[in-house]
Amino acid sequence: MLEIKELSVSYDSVQAVSGISFVAETGKITTVIGANGAGKTTLLRTISGLIAPKSGGISWNGSEIQGLRPENIVRAGIAQAPEGHAVIAELTVEENIRMGALFRLRKNRDDVRAAIAEMYELFPRLAERKNQKAGTLSGGERQMLAISRALVSRPQLLLLDEPSLGLAPLIVEQIIQTVSALCRETGLTVLLVEQNANTALEVADHGVLLALGKVVASMPAAQLRADESLRAAYLGY
Amino acid sequence: MQTFLNAFFTGGSRGAIYALVALGLVLVWRGAGLINFAQMGQAMFSAYVASTLIAQGKNYWIAFIAALVVGAVLGAAIDILVIRPLKKKSGSAILNSPSMREAIPVIASLGILGILQALAGMIWAGDERGFPAPVSTSAISLGGKSAPFTPFDLFVIGTVFAILLATSLFLSKTSVGLAMRASALNSEVARLSGIRTRSIRTLGWVISGAVASIAGLFITPATNIAPNSLDLILIVGFAACVIGGLDSLMGSVLGGFILGFTTSFIGVYDVPEDIFIAIFAMLILVMLFRPQGIFGSKAGRRV
Amino acid sequence: MFKKMDTALRNLGVAALFFVVVLLVGKNVGPYNQSQIAVALIIFIGVLSINILTGLSGQLSLGQGALMAIGGYSCALMINNWHLSMWIAIPLSLVSAAIAGYLLGLVAARLSGPYLAGTTLLLALALPTIANRFETVFGGETGLSIDFGTPTQWLSGIVSQDSFELWQLFVALIFATVSLFLTCNLFTSRSARSWRALRDHEPAAELMGINISRTKTQIFAISSAFAGVAGALYGLRGLVGPSVFGIALSLSLLTGSILGGVRSILGAGIGAVIVVFLPDWIGKAMHPFALADQLTNYLPALLSSLLLVLTIVINPGGIASSLYALARRARGNFKK
Numbered sequence: 001m002l003e004i005k006e007l008s009v010s011y012d013s014v015q016a017v018s019g020i021s022f023v024a025e026t027g028k029i030t031t032v033i034g035a036n037g038a039g040k041t042t043l044l045r046t047i048s049g050l051i052a053p054k055s056g057g058i059s060w061n062g063s064e065i066q067g068l069r070p071e072n073i074v075r076a077g078i079a080q081a082p083e084g085h086a087v088i089a090e091l092t093v094e095e096n097i098r099m100g101a102l103f104r105l106r107k108n109r110d111d112v113r114a115a116i117a118e119m120y121e122l123f124p125r126l127a128e129r130k131n132q133k134a135g136t137l138s139g140g141e142r143q144m145l146a147i148s149r150a151l152v153s154r155p156q157l158l159l160l161d162e163p164s165l166g167l168a169p170l171i172v173e174q175i176i177q178t179v180s181a182l183c184r185e186t187g188l189t190v191l192l193v194e195q196n197a198n199t200a201l202e203v204a205d206h207g208v209l210l211a212l213g214k215v216v217a218s219m220p221a222a223q224l225r226a227d228e229s230l231r232a233a234y235l236g237y
Numbered sequence: 238m239q240t241f242l243n244a245f246f247t248g249g250s251r252g253a254i255y256a257l258v259a260l261g262l263v264l265v266w267r268g269a270g271l272i273n274f275a276q277m278g279q280a281m282f283s284a285y286v287a288s289t290l291i292a293q294g295k296n297y298w299i300a301f302i303a304a305l306v307v308g309a310v311l312g313a314a315i316d317i318l319v320i321r322p323l324k325k326k327s328g329s330a331i332l333n334s335p336s337m338r339e340a341i342p343v344i345a346s347l348g349i350l351g352i353l354q355a356l357a358g359m360i361w362a363g364d365e366r367g368f369p370a371p372v373s374t375s376a377i378s379l380g381g382k383s384a385p386f387t388p389f390d391l392f393v394i395g396t397v398f399a400i401l402l403a404t405s406l407f408l409s410k411t412s413v414g415l416a417m418r419a420s421a422l423n424s425e426v427a428r429l430s431g432i433r434t435r436s437i438r439t440l441g442w443v444i445s446g447a448v449a450s451i452a453g454l455f456i457t458p459a460t461n462i463a464p465n466s467l468d469l470i471l472i473v474g475f476a477a478c479v480i481g482g483l484d485s486l487m488g489s490v491l492g493g494f495i496l497g498f499t500t501s502f503i504g505v506y507d508v509p510e511d512i513f514i515a516i517f518a519m520l521i522l523v524m525l526f527r528p529q530g531i532f533g534s535k536a537g538r539r540v
Numbered sequence: 541m542f543k544k545m546d547t548a549l550r551n552l553g554v555a556a557l558f559f560v561v562v563l564l565v566g567k568n569v570g571p572y573n574q575s576q577i578a579v580a581l582i583i584f585i586g587v588l589s590i591n592i593l594t595g596l597s598g599q600l601s602l603g604q605g606a607l608m609a610i611g612g613y614s615c616a617l618m619i620n621n622w623h624l625s626m627w628i629a630i631p632l633s634l635v636s637a638a639i640a641g642y643l644l645g646l647v648a649a650r651l652s653g654p655y656l657a658g659t660t661l662l663l664a665l666a667l668p669t670i671a672n673r674f675e676t677v678f679g680g681e682t683g684l685s686i687d688f689g690t691p692t693q694w695l696s697g698i699v700s701q702d703s704f705e706l707w708q709l710f711v712a713l714i715f716a717t718v719s720l721f722l723t724c725n726l727f728t729s730r731s732a733r734s735w736r737a738l739r740d741h742e743p744a745a746e747l748m749g750i751n752i753s754r755t756k757t758q759i760f761a762i763s764s765a766f767a768g769v770a771g772a773l774y775g776l777r778g779l780v781g782p783s784v785f786g787i788a789l790s791l792s793l794l795t796g797s798i799l800g801g802v803r804s805i806l807g808a809g810i811g812a813v814i815v816v817f818l819p820d821w822i823g824k825a826m827h828p829f830a831l832a833d834q835l836t837n838y839l840p841a842l843l844s845s846l847l848l849v850l851t852i853v854i855n856p857g858g859i860a861s862s863l864y865a866l867a868r869r870a871r872g873n874f875k876k
Contacts (some may be wrong), residue, residue: 048429074431090424091415099419103431125440153431272654274602274661322853324876331803334740336598343600343657344794345852350790354751358838468787470790472665476659483654510673513666521647521660 001026002047002078002157003192007056007066008037009046016042019056024157025207029183029190031200031221034210035234041083043210044161048080049073060157062229075103078154083162085142088133089135093126093145096099096134100149112152119148122178129234140171147179157189164196176203201225209234242385244505245498246414250390252497253397257452258474259296259489260404261445266311266389266483268441269320272475274346277467278353279315279446280453280529283307285357286464288366298369304450312446312526316439319345325341354464364465368457393455402449406484417441469513473500476520482530491532547728555721559713566709574817575777581712582773585719585810586789587796588805589766595803596732597759598649598709598739600657604663605790607644607764607782611771612638616684616780617677626776630715633772634765641764645757664790668782688746712773719766723805733760776838795848801860808862810859818844 002024006171009017018040024030032040045051047058047071060068065076079100087096097119101112123144127139134145143163150158158180165170180203183190194200201207207224209217211234217224224230258277263378265273283304290300332338350506370391408414420434421441427434453462456470473496482490499519500512513528523531566577587609593599601607614633618624624632633784644663648656671678678684726732737745738755746752774784796815801807818842855862 048426050428070428071431071433074429080429082426082429086423086426088426090422090534091419095415095419098412099415099427099432103433105412149426149430178238180342247758272658309695313586319849321795323856326853328854329856334598336600336739337856339595339654340598340600340657341852341856343602343654344798345849347602347791347794348848348852351795351841352849354836355842355845356673359835359842363591372799392720465787469665472658472662476662479658510669510675513662514673515671517662517666520659524651524659525647528650528655530548534670 001061002076002189003057003059004047005057005059005099007046007058008054009042009051010054011042011051015054016213017046020213020215021056022211022215022218023209024189024191026156026189027183027187029180029192029203030206030208031194031204032198032208032210033191033194033197034216036195037212038210039213040150040195041209042195042213043086044080044082044159044191047073048078048159051209063099069157074155077154078159079144079150079154079157080159081146081150082190084165085146085163087134087137087142087145087149089133091134092131093134093160094139096128096145097126097148098153100152101167104153108140115152115154119152122151122182123148140167140175143167143171143175147175149183155188157191158194159200159233160190162193162195164194164199172199176200197231198225239385240505244501246386246390247505248498248501249494249503250497252494253394254452254455254470254493255477255489255497256493257299257397257400257448257455258470259477259493260401260427261449261452261487262474262478262487263370263400263486264441264445264448265482266478267486268417268438269316269342271320271342271346272341273315273442273445275315275349275353275473276445276449277351277453278469279311280449280460281310281464282353282357283450284368284453284457284467285361285366288457288462289361290367291369292366295436298371301371301454304454305447308446308448308453309443309451310446311532312444312449315349315410316442320442328424335526349381355465356472365461365463366457367461368454374458388417389458396451396455400451404444404448405486413437413440423503467536473516476516478530480531482524482532485532486532488530488532492530495531498511548725551721551728554724555717556591558720559717562713563710566706566713571703571705572744574703574709575778576820578709578712578777579774579813580703580816581709581716582770583793583796583816584716584809585766585773586793587771587800587808587812587815588723589718589763589770590797591802591805592726592766592791593763594636594797596727596739597735597756597812599756599759601648601660601760601763602657603660603662603790604763604767604793605787606660606664606784607637607641607767607845608771608774608789608793609785610640610764611768611778612767612785613678613684613771613776615772616686616775619686620684626711630769630772630776634768637768637771638761638765641767642757642761644764645760646797649756651751652810661790664787671782678682679781681782683779683784685779686776711776715769715773719769720805723808727805737789750798766856776857779799795844797857797858798848798856799851801858803857804845804860804864806863807860817846 004020004022006019006021007017008015008019017130032043034040042051046053049068051158053066057064060076060078062104065073097116105112125141126144126148129141163175176199179190182188192204193199200223201224204221207219207221209214209224209230216234217230250347261276264534265271278300286307287300287304290303291297320342323345326332332341352532372388374387374388374389378384408418416437417440419430420432420437424434453467456467460466474493477496478489480495481490482488496516499515503512503515586604590604593601611633614636615629618629618632619626633702635873650661671679734745734750735755737748738752740751740752792815795807796811799814800809800811820842825840851858
């Protein structure tokens with residue numbers, strides 16, 4: 001269980017996230033939605049350790065993890081597929097995936113090999129492009145690669161930052177469905193940050209609505225979807 | 238013809254040394270984003286250590302290994318004592334601008350060079366020291382005629398090729414090599430993948446220091462060593478990196494060989510004083526017309 | 541408009557005060573210290589050239605000594621071959637250094653940090669070989685010696701005829717004062733604001749309508765003009781040669797700039813004083829210990845490099861920035 005407690009983060013002397021609290025239940029998909037600039041990406045980058053919070057706490061399965069370095073956050077079982085389908089363009093698809101499991105290699109060589117094979121099963125298109133440079137992939141394939149790179153470390157919590165950004169609806173659907181199936185089958189916890197609220201709320205169990213760095217609503221996804229006044233006020237549809 | 242062959246082989250062995258210097262510079266550049274002007278200071282220091290050991294009657298190879306270790310340790314020390322603390326200062330007013338964030342570490346590396354040179358001067362009294370070669374440095378004779386190369390030339394070229402091969406295999410085939418490439422290319426994604434980029438960067442400094450020390454050992458038999466005797470070599474190595482492409486390992490190595498041949502032919506067919514003017518001209522031309530270097534593949538420079 | 545006048549007046553006052561104080565100090569110390577103060581004044585101009593280039597615009601030149609050499613050689617050639625008065629030769633060598641700097645700036649404008657740093661360092665290192673290459677003109681390894689001359693008649697009231705050191709100090713002081721005044725105006729000018737924008741955020745500066753490469757080239761030329769004056773004065777001490785303008789000179793300029801504070805005019809002064817007088821101070825401090833020659837010879841170099849690195853690691857803003865911070869705190873306490 002991931003618990004965000006009164007978390008505040010400033011970024012370039014601007015308060016990007018101010019005092020937000022919510023809980024992401026184990027084995028569930030929690031989505032954080034909100035307009036551009038609501039503080040969603042800042043929140044994820046703080047959880048994964050790229051930014052240090054100004055105050056407040058992040059507790060993961062009962063231990064405080066705020067302020068840890070990203071490389072240790074990953075070791076604690078939290079992996080992030082960052083914004084903009086970030087992969088390393090100059091490395092091959094295979095190398096990008098292997099990179100995500102490097103830190104487990106020494107202890108679990110066989111399991112790492114198995115995990116890499118699973119990624120290719122999950123996204124067969126990546127298997128076809130194994131030896132291609134990641135820079136040559138399409139946007140959707142890159143997103144698949146970014147997710148695989150995160151999943152190959154066998155995380156308990158997957159942080160997804162705007163996976164739908166710039167992708168065709170069909171591919172977004174496919175990726176989101178894959179993740180949600182994974183969640184159901186393996187008990188993976190997912191924290192999905194999305195601007196595309198409709199898609200996100202469709203698959204999520206719980207929805208958190210952010211506006212200007214504050215939590216406006218935190219309720220079951222279905223309820224949030226049904227609330228027309230919130231939708232009209234904050235999501236504009 | 239004899240002159241040409243002589244120049245060719247001298248160029249080859251000199252180019253091999255420049256290639257090593259360039260390799261050392263690129264390893265640090267890709268990891269830490271700075272040109273380490275202290276590098277030849279590290280090499281000078283370890284060459285002095287090796288020459289002291291030899292003077293005490295130790296075996297060449299023991300001295301060789303000792304030099305390698307000294308170079309590597311100095312590399313790690315620079316990273317841990319200077320570059321890492323400097324990174325923590327990135328909030329201070331002066332390091333707020335990107336141009337200063339680039340400039341300040343470079344100045345620091347020059348300061349380290351100054352420290353190493355002064356220390357070497359204090360310890361070894363600024364003596365010029367010779368350093369033997371493990372094999373003969375006089376020309377081989379083939380059927381009564383002397384060949385255009387010496388055993389030492391062949392030794393240098395052979396060792397350098399072995400090192401280049403080992404480095405490229407290490408980077409492309411091993412996990413640590415992958416971690417190094419990943420940290421250099423995109424340290425944020427690397428960290429999110431669980432790679433300890435800080436330690437990996439230090440490793441880059443270590444390898445670079447060891448490689449530079451080998452270069453230092455290979456130059457010493459020809460020129461002797463003094464606290465500032467390797468300054469010029471560093472500049473040639475830097476030019477090699479830029480000409481070949483700072484982001485490309487193989488490019489820089491080829492740049493080293495290009496400069497090796499250039500300097501050797503100018504030295505033989507023209508006057509040696511023109512060498513630096515030629516290097517400077519090549520450097521400016523490459524930077525103006527092909528800023529990513531002759532072999533650089535990326536559209537632009539890294540920064 | 542009035543504000544502009546005010547600043548100019550204040551700068552004039554600062555420069556005048558500087559002139560008077562240094563002159564008074566200079567007249568009351570021995571010949572050795574007079575010539576050391578002269579060197580410090582020259583180095584001050586050289587450090588200013590770095591603070592203008594690096595501090596204001598963020599471009600890094602490791603070979604400022606090479607630009608000083610251009611000023612020095614031009615000045616020497618003009619005095620020796622054309623028998624010009626130094627009052628004409630120094631301003632002319634400023635022009636030749638500025639032209640060289642402009643050309644270098646054309647290249648520099650296309651280069652970012654490490655490339656620029658390496659190229660300028662290469663220039664500084666290659667200089668001796670160039671002097672050797674054209675030995676007949678530049679006098680090769682030995683260099684060119686210049687006769688500095690004696691005080692002009694109308695100055696004999698201020699500077700006595702027989703003190704070469706004081707005369708040296710006086711000439712250096714005149715140019716240092718002018719440089720100080722010009723730099724003060726430069727730092728507060730409107731162009732400086734756009735240079736800082738360029739330094740801090742190049743894309744934003746471009747959006748503001750600043751022509752990046754032209755501006756960078758201009759700054760390079762201006763900075764080189766200062767370096768040229770410093771070089772000319774440095775050579776006028778008697779010799780212009782590769783050993784005078786070696787890489788060590790470039791390094792001590794950089795050290796002075798960083799130690800004092802690369803963004804501050806006061807810093808340039810502090811840095812120049814430290815760089816020039818440090819060997820004397822160390823000599824005095826170490827005298828009772830009777831250290832071996834090989835230690836004392838290298839001690840100044842070791843300490844100044846160590847100071848450089850420590851300054852960067854502890855407070856990259858240099859001594860001046862610490863002083864300003866202290867002053868701010870003191871003023872804050874006072875208000876409370």
